[in-house]
Amino acid sequence: MKKNHAVLATTTLAALALVSACAPAAAPTAQIIRETVEVPVEVTAPPIVITAPPEQVAAEPGRLVVYSGRSESLVGPIIAQFAEATGVQVDVKYGSTAEIAATLLEEGANSPADVFFAQDPGGLGAVANAGLFAPLPEETLSLVPTGYRSPAGLWVGVSGRARVVVYNTEALAPADLPADVWDFTDPMWAGRIGWAPTNGSFQAMVTAMRVAWGEEKTREWLTAMQANAPKVFEGNTNIVEAVGAGEVEIGFVNHYYLYRFLKEQGEGFAARNYFLPGGGPGSLVMAAGAGQLETSANPDNAQRFIAFLLSTVAQQYFASQTYEYPLVEGVAVERGLPALAELNRLDVDMAALDDLAGTTRLLQETGVLP
């Protein structure tokens, strides 16, 4: 009898192992997609044509090491597309922007990285301020509007990520929502808000408040918001999920998370985005961006890669696959998204959003962060 139970449990485990071992093998197409990187569906972009100068084609394509603070599911396909088109052997290290930036700071001059591709201006600023970036060529920088690149030419924005208010469609209509993020300090919003104070994008918004409003008004906003007892979430994803489920009615997030929920759970998902029309810090459009490490062993490939991220193909990829805003002119945004030009964005230089330490201190002083 005793023996039988042991055998039973072991067979169940083995059977489970078998099932899941088969599962990946049963999806050979997924493998192909990952490796040859024809972006699976909904691609409106023309096939890639990279026109490289003849001498570069003749030469050995060489290597490139990218440190990516953006996740593999977001940027893996487009990086692979670059490798495919150029023959460059690209190795990527993925992580969160803050952790990769901390790694770069510890590595210092011995970093194996050629390019840092970061999710937010805070990470780029920390690496730029440590003097680890080399200036980029003017023709790359000039592809994106001023404000979305480093004034010293140390990094360039690649795609735009808008701060929005995500709201539960069963509880609220757009007409119920105010124009400016300041108005959420009204006690009528008490207990209805979700936010993610440890999240880099939220912190970038607070940094933008400090730039646009000044230290005192930002402190007032944070204190008044605290009085409204917002629910604390770990990240944007959790907020969108909670808003969709009705756990909170609104949340401060980046615009593109919603579209992934709609794709996975269908149009019935009860949350939508509201772009604050007031033009204040709540209407911030942040840049994800890239810079070349000064110690790069492959500076030519690093520059080619950054230029590639600003090519029509790559910009189109960010628009259609990650639902972000292309920063290069002439690339259309995804259906259902308001055009960047139509948004009343906060007028702020991304490079001014690099004082993360000051923002963290303010968040701690107001009790928002531990």
Add this chain to the structure above:
Amino acid sequence: MRSGDRQPARWATPTRLALWALSALVAAAVLLPTVYLFVRAAGADPQVWAGLLRTRTLEILGRTLLLAATVTAASIGVAVPLAWLTTRTDLPLRRAWSLILPLPLVVPSYVSAYLFVSAFGPRGLLQGLLEAPLGVTRLPEIYGLPGAVVILTLLSYPYVFLSTRAALLRMSPTLEESARSLGEGAWSTFWRVTLPLLRPALGAGGLLVALYALRDFGAVSLLRYDTFTRVLYVSYRSFDREGSALLALVLVVLTLVVLGFEAWLLRRVTQPTASATRPPRILPLGSWRWPAFLFTLAVAFLSLFLPAGLLLYWLIRGLNSGETLMALGGATWNSLLGSGLAAALAVAAALPVAILSVRYPGRLTRLIERLTYASFALPGIVIALALVFFGARQAPFLYQTLALLVFAYAVLYLPQAVGALRTALLQIPPSLDEAARSLGRRPIQAFWEVTVPLLRPGLLAGASLVFLTAMKDLPATLILAPLGFDTLATEVWSAVSEAFFARAAAPALLIVLMSSLPLAFFVGRE
């Protein structure tokens, strides 16, 4: 220092010196991250020191210790009855439970907490199920201390379960039986005989639970309970390396406090002289049989079946909506390779430390053994950045190689191997070795032929624990892995951080399965 008439016959001096040298080397390796923290903290300006002494920081210290203490107590409360039920009673399906109950350890805390919140959170699955028939629109609050304690207990009670179970199996049944024959009831035998004998095992398991609770980041952040680790992460994310180092040193001090407390609790533990020669008598539970079964089922349901079931549900929902599975062969192999090597290295490093501390008990050997815990309460990011600092600057040829990653895993998870080996060694009377020697074996030979075979369950237990914690490791892997070295844990992270739940389910299930196998193997052999 080496006081003792209880000392076994000494090994030859060269062997003993080698043991000392190896142990010192291991302790030095584990202290490497702490050295880095001192280097960094030395650069901190006075303002940072002032920040450290904020009342808020002290309050969070208190909350952190409260969490660690509560989780440890709750784990002992859950695990000891389960261990006793599965080794000493006629609990239905008890062999199967012995295999199932340690498995929650393989579920990464960031996955488990996420699933817990989506199941029991406000507007979660449970509330959804109850709303239609019963009109329930609000469930009791799960956030804060209670939720964090529940989750961390469900994830970490297996540490106590495994150590207690092993001790119960190796404990000579004669002591309990004598107590019974002298007229003690089952209950009082347990309290007066069994439990005191279990103290070293409870100490070893409870220590790992307490340090796990100190270190955890995933569960406390999802359940919104501010602990010291959260403060540390906030500090790292604002690129304040000096301040972060200071905070991490506080965590090292906390670890020392916990270690000291454990040592104080176990100050007068006697080494058992007899070990199990035959299986203990099975106690019939009678009318308690089914309540005990339900208790066991409830723990297994909450800690394992529910998370695994939800992951399957996500997977199926994703597949139905047209999501394709990613190929995970490479990531699975990388996970197995990295964790397997880490398990081997950790056990090899733990062996001299454990032998030295058990066979040559003294202050210095005890200190060396305790030092191997120094890094266990540090969040992975601290260890990883320390090794980036040393690796990129002092040993560029090792930097971003598998070797350095395996080294990091070993440093992080070593105490689990040390604890398992120590507990096992304590139960092997040195007299066995001595007998072999008196029959003409040389000391090493005697150790190899007599102690090592008896030690095998401890070796397997230690290796399995290191294997599975390395397999679910995220921060160290993200920062130190060779370029392009994806593991199952990084695949889960990559998908979850971008809200692709269906994609996260398959690698998460694979982590659970892959790490179940060695665990099932070693528990099954006992």
